[in-house]
Amino acid sequence: MRLHARVVNVLAAVLSVACAPAFAATTYVKAGRLLDVESGRVLTDQAIVIEDTRITAIGPAASTPVPAGATVHDLSTKTVLPGLMDAHVHLHGDADLQGYRRLAISLPAAAIKGAKNARTTLLAGFTTVRVPGSPGYADVALRDAIANGEVEGPRILAGGIAIGITGGHCSDNNLLPAEYKAVGEGVADGPWAVRQKVRQDVKFGADFIKTCSTGGVLSKGTEVGAPQYSLEELKALVDEAHALGRKVASHAHGATGIRNALLAGVDSIEHASFIDDDGIALAKKHGAVLVMDIYNTEYILGEGEKAGFLPESLEKERRVGATQRENFRKAHQAGAIMGFGTDGGVYPHGLNARQFSRMVQFGMTPLQAIRSATVVNARLFGIDKDVGVLKPGYSADLIAVDGDPLQDVAVLENVGFVMKQGRVYKNTAKE
Incomplete structure (x- = not known):
């Protein structure tokens, strides 16, 4: 009994310390x-x-x-x-794993890379990032692990699984022939299928929704400026996301796809390479943020072949890079809201801040560039009362x-x- 009483007293003392308010x-x-x-x-x-x-x-x-x-x-x-805050970072990808090399990366390997790259990004001064889609909700898991103190990294807003059309950029796997029957996690065709994918993303923890309304530079078989999704489908996606309290980021290079996304009510346009005057006016009217990654073209064209980029991707980047930068200048001069997003993972992680110099080179003052990565992104992320x-x-x-x-x-x-x-x-x- 004496031993039992002593154990009880010790446990009580331990619990009183553990449960006491931390100083x-x-x-x-x-x-x-x-x-x-x-x-x-x-x-x-x-x-x-x-x-x-x-x-x-x-x-x-x-x-x-x-x-x-x-x-x-x-x-x-x-x-x-x-x-600093970066609105477009692919933490689970590395710059030298492009094209067919991506097929060799398992989901566990991508998760490990994500933890490594998150720490690198934080040490570069980026304390908050938005991850626009990751395989298997790896971004959600990484976000939670960082928040719980299990690994080091920036505060993450996770996009879950990016949503797009069959054969489209950001959603489907176009690298394998038909007999493999490879279909991307985010494929959804038609308004109700799109709504279901939004609901699935929210169910599994996405902070925002990522979609693609045009083809892309780094995907196989998509034309960079070609529209993806009809206006009806995009409206269904945005309506569902907003109803569930989630903002929508739309990858869009071409003018028609940009216009469709803006008419549907997306909150940000990623890349916006071929945006025209009407697109800029629509972005201003709707208060949408343009997130234009105007640094990474140097890496793609300089290191792309060695890094495994597809030849068609290098050809598309040659068409996109210079035009995107001039349209960045035009959109900024017109008074569009410009966020800071770099497409980290297309170039080596940790070099995000190199984009500031490009933003100044193409029309911004240093203060405007810094604001894009602080107050502007904080509002876009919906956390401007906190950071x-x-x-x-x-x-x-x-x-x-x-x-x-x-x-x-x-x-x-x-x-x-x-x-x-x-x-x-x-x-x-x-x-």
């Missing part, structure tokens, strides 16, 4: 320069106070004392800004770089400090 960890960040992405102002000698995962105070360091017991990160020689800016009450997602990104946006390619939700994942000063 919030306090962090104090000294920022030599702090970029306010909303106003465009750079504030000097600032301090950021963080309790657990959230910012509680920001102000001049001289009047913001270090709380007792706080962990201090001295970034007084750095520029601090919000964690995208550095303010009290917001998640403590922040990065730091040497130099001034408003003068040289390329400094964002070398992020030295990464914090997500109050936890430091990279600090080159200490390393």
Whole structure:
């Protein structure tokens, strides 16, 4: 009885500790320069106070004392800004596994690659990404594993299984001959089949819906500008997704497919390579975001043959790249909403920030490019009350770089400090 009583007392003590409210960890960040992405102002000698995962105070360091017991990160020689966001990253694919090489990648192998690439992307300064479709809902599993602290990576918005037509880009498997009877996971033809696929994606945890309303560069047998899905089918898809509280991202290169997707009410157009004046006007009218991946053409054309890209894909990219960049300039000048999305995985993961220089080269100011990857994407993702800016009450997602990104946006390619939700994942000063 004495032993039993002692065990009970020990267990009770352990449980009382385990069940007691955890004390919030306090962090104090000294920022030599702090970029306010909303106003465009750079504030000097600032301090950021963080309790657990959230910012509680920001102000001049001289009047913001270090709380007792706080962990201090001295970034007084750095520029601090919000964690970056990429709206189009294929974490489960690698740049050198293109074309027929994709057939050798099993679902377990893709899942492992996803975990590796997620960490690489986070350490590059991208604390939130949107994954527009993955095999077997691997993106949903990775999102949850990161959220549960099982692996390191950015906050993920998962697209589940991308939805498209028989033989279409992003949905079907066109690499094998007919006798293999290979059919992609996301194939759906007709309005009711499309609605069923949306419901399936929501059932298995998708945060948004990805569809394809034109052919693509990297698929076999699709013409990059040719429409996929009728307007009726696209309207059914968007109606179902919106009814279930999910936004829709539509891969679309050609002008007709872009127009159909916008008329159907999609929330973002991915790529938008051949968008015309009518498409730009429609995007503005409907408030749709254009996510144009204008960096990766260098990798495709420079490394594509070695990486296994299909010859037809290289030919299509030669037609697409320059036109897409000029249309990026035209859409931006016309006042369309421009998000930041790179198609990561088409080029090596971790190089996402190289797109900033291309965005500036084709018409944006550095501040506009940075806003596309912070406040604009936060609104597109529907999480702008939580991330995208550095303010009290917001998640403590922040990065730091040497130099001034408003003068040289390329400094964002070398992020030295990464914090997500109050936890430091990279600090080159200490390393």
